[in-house]
Amino acid sequence: MYLNLSWRNIWRNKKRTLIALASVFFAVITAVNMRSMQLGSYAYMIHSTARFYNGYLQIQNKQYWEKRSLENSILQDSLDFSRLKQVHHVLGLAPRLEAFTLLSFGNTTRVGQIIGIEPEQENKVTNLKTRLIAGEYLRQDDYAALVSKGLAQMLGLSLGDSLVLYGQAYHGQIAASLLPVKGIIEYPIRELNNSMVYIPLQAAQDIFLMPGRLTSVAIMIDENRHLKDVKEKVARLIPPHYRVIDWPTMLPELHQSIQFDNISGMLMLAILYVVIAFGVFGTIVMMISERVREFGILIAVGMKKTRLLIVTFGEIVFISLIGALTGILGALPIVYYFASHPIRFTGEAARSFDALGIEPVFNFSTDPTIFLNQALVVFLIALATFAYPIFFIKKLEPDKALRS
Amino acid sequence: MALIKVENLTKIYNTTAVPVKALNNVSVEFEKGEFTAIVGPSGSGKTTFLNMIGGLDKPSEGQIIVDGVKLADLKGSKLVEYRLHHIGFVFQAYNLIPVFSALENVEFIMLLQGVPKKERQQRARELLEAVGLGDRLNNRPGQLSGGQQQRVAVARALASRPEFVLADEPTANLDSKSADDLLDLMENLNQKYNMTFIFSTHDARVIKRARRVVTLRDGAVVNDQTSN
Ligand SMILES: Nc1ncnc2c1ncn2[C@@H]1O[C@H](COP(=O)(O)OP(=O)(O)OP(=O)(O)O)[C@@H](O)[C@H]1O
Ligand SMILES: [Mg+2]
Numbered sequence: 066m067y068l069n070l071s072w073r074n075i076w077r078n079k080k081r082t083l084i085a086l087a088s089v090f091f092a093v094i095t096a097v098n099m100r101s102m103q104l105g106s107y108a109y110m111i112h113s114t115a116r117f118y119n120g121y122l123q124i125q126n127k128q129y130w131e132k133r134s135l136e137n138s139i140l141q142d143s144l145d146f147s148r149l150k151q152v153h154h155v156l157g158l159a160p161r162l163e164a165f166t167l168l169s170f171g172n173t174t175r176v177g178q179i180i181g182i183e184p185e186q187e188n189k190v191t192n193l194k195t196r197l198i199a200g201e202y203l204r205q206d207d208y209a210a211l212v213s214k215g216l217a218q219m220l221g222l223s224l225g226d227s228l229v230l231y232g233q234a235y236h237g238q239i240a241a242s243l244l245p246v247k248g249i250i251e252y253p254i255r256e257l258n259n260s261m262v263y264i265p266l267q268a269a270q271d272i273f274l275m276p277g278r279l280t281s282v283a284i285m286i287d288e289n290r291h292l293k294d295v296k297e298k299v300a301r302l303i304p305p306h307y308r309v310i311d312w313p314t315m316l317p318e319l320h321q322s323i324q325f326d327n328i329s330g331m332l333m334l335a336i337l338y339v340v341i342a343f344g345v346f347g348t349i350v351m352m353i354s355e356r357v358r359e360f361g362i363l364i365a366v367g368m369k370k371t372r373l374l375i376v377t378f379g380e381i382v383f384i385s386l387i388g389a390l391t392g393i394l395g396a397l398p399i400v401y402y403f404a405s406h407p408i409r410f411t412g413e414a415a416r417s418f419d420a421l422g423i424e425p426v427f428n429f430s431t432d433p434t435i436f437l438n439q440a441l442v443v444f445l446i447a448l449a450t451f452a453y454p455i456f457f458i459k460k461l462e463p464d465k466a467l468r469s
Numbered sequence: 470m471a472l473i474k475v476e477n478l479t480k481i482y483n484t485t486a487v488p489v490k491a492l493n494n495v496s497v498e499f500e501k502g503e504f505t506a507i508v509g510p511s512g513s514g515k516t517t518f519l520n521m522i523g524g525l526d527k528p529s530e531g532q533i534i535v536d537g538v539k540l541a542d543l544k545g546s547k548l549v550e551y552r553l554h555h556i557g558f559v560f561q562a563y564n565l566i567p568v569f570s571a572l573e574n575v576e577f578i579m580l581l582q583g584v585p586k587k588e589r590q591q592r593a594r595e596l597l598e599a600v601g602l603g604d605r606l607n608n609r610p611g612q613l614s615g616g617q618q619q620r621v622a623v624a625r626a627l628a629s630r631p632e633f634v635l636a637d638e639p640t641a642n643l644d645s646k647s648a649d650d651l652l653d654l655m656e657n658l659n660q661k662y663n664m665t666f667i668f669s670t671h672d673a674r675v676i677k678r679a680r681r682v683v684t685l686r687d688g689a690v691v692n693d694q695t696s697n
């Protein structure tokens with residue numbers, strides 16, 4: 066009967082209830098969409114960046130990131146690749162042997178980065194095949210190189226020419242080799258386009274005199290929100306003297322700019338929350354002040370204030386809950402629509418995206434926690450307005466209320 | 470022993486710029502089964518007096534003893550419980566919960582008392598039949614006339630099986646026919662069940678129906694007459 070009383074009180078003034086419901090409803094929709102677009106865009110940026118070269122995570126020797134030396138390598142056989150691959154959310158693992166050497170052709174010499182790769186694995190992590198603009202992609206047992214376009218131009222290299230490699234190998238020995246150019250790849254970023262040379266891992270291990278050794282294993286995962294989870298699982302599968310390094314450590318600028326942007330997004334949300342709070346609050350104040358006399362009578366005839374509060378609380382819970390739930394339902398199709406039809410943007414930002422070879426689109430995240438979190442926050446805000454009736458009813462004196 | 474004993478009751482309102490002495494040293498007693506009108510001009514203290522007896526407001530001085538219990542000794546929720554179980558209230562208007570039907574309004578007071586559902590529905594129906602609304606059980610207050618609403622209020626006041634009923638100008642918003650009917654009803658209940666009624670009014674026709682008339686002026690009892 067108390068529930069019944071709450072329920073009927075809600076529908077007593079339909080218009081007002083609908084206004085309160087609508088404000089919660091639209092608040093949830095707006096908050097979910099704002100958040101979804103923001104987090105979706107971050108996820109997209111992170112994903113594109115990870116795909117570019119680094120992956121989301123890398124397994125390395127503990128000193129490798131700081132020293133970048135072949136001396137801080139890891140042993141291929143110490144890693145259980147088949148188990149690592151089975152870790153949930155892992156899309157691919159790319160074992161690499163990376164080193165800087167001198168590269169010459171004819172009379173020209175440049176410094177370049179040699180990356181020994183498992184061609185198919187690498188392609189799974191960084192889509193390297195898609196960067197190929199001439200020639201053919203590497204095979205595991207090739208003894209040949211994919212040279213980035215800028216570097217090839219500087220050296221005057223064409224397909225079929227042989228590239229001279231000269232540098233330092235493991236334990237200070239000398240690395241030297243002659244590698245035929247099998248393909249040309251192109252990067253949208255100049256630094257990479259002028260320096261990258263991919264060769265098969267086996268060839269790299271031979272050249273640098275470090276059979277069975279790697280400098281890193283890049284790991285690609287499906288979504289950034291699983292980063293921590295995957296990182297922990299991977300860490301448990303590798304020898305303790307190795308480390309798993311994540312993209313925020315490898316790319317601190319990207320990490321910071323996202324964090325900074327996120328703060329401004331949160332501020333916007335906070336403003337939205339305040340607006341909602343006042344909207345709901347106004348409705349509650351009206352709802353209460355209309356009923357002063359009724360409350361007075363109820364208390365006079367013997368209804369305890371706590372009971373009265375429960376009934377009033379019930380009304381607010383109903384409104385907030387229905388508003389929040391319908392808000393989720395309303396936001397779902399919008400978010401899913403934009404997730405599958407991303408909004409393309411133009412202008413300055415679009416050009417900088419293009420320059421990185423990333424499509425300039427606003428991606429919407431369909432992460433269910435966004436829906437739940439935003440609906441929960443709005444629901445809690447609506448509930449918080451219950452402080453007013455508590456305050457009001459606590460103070461209510463029946464004789465005064467009856468005289469009003 | 471008197472059912473209600475009011476001793477040297479004084480009420481001063483300090484909330485206004487000039488303190489108002491709404492009741493001034495009032496001493497009265499009411500016995501079980503009385504049918505009494507509290508009368509007096511507007512502002513004479515009738516509402517204040519009834520509110521004091523009903524435990525809705527606290528005296529500035531003096532005390533009220535109901536059935537041997539000093540109201541001043543009841544604190545907080547004890548006092549609410551006391552009102553719930555011992556007093557029936559009828560107010561001038563808007564007595565009822567607008568979203569509840571007549572039946573539910575009468576039931577509600579018993580719900581507060583913890584009466585089991587079957588019993589409270591049964592009793593509510595009987596009471597509404599007794600006040601002549603057996604065919605209006607499911608109407609909401611908005612669908613009832615003022616007189617009918619006051620009858621529901623009387624039925625509700627009796628539903629809690631109180632020791633007495635306090636009614637502050639129950640007929641003020643009614644036309645004379647409805648007022649007469651309501652008085653008939655109250656008189657009837659008074660005679661049939663020996664239910665005590667104390668009601669305020671300034672309607673001369675209502676005053677005539679009372680067996681005892683207590684007259685207030687400027688917060689003091691100036692006349693107390695019992696007829697047969
Ligand atoms: N909360 C209050 N604060 C200050 N003064 C009050 C308050 N309540 C009542 N009074 C004053 O106390 C006096 C008695 O008021 P009360 O309402 O008891 O009179 P009444 O006899 O019921 O009048 P009416 O016939 O108009 O209902 C009046 O002068 C009134 O103005
Ligand atoms: Mg009055």
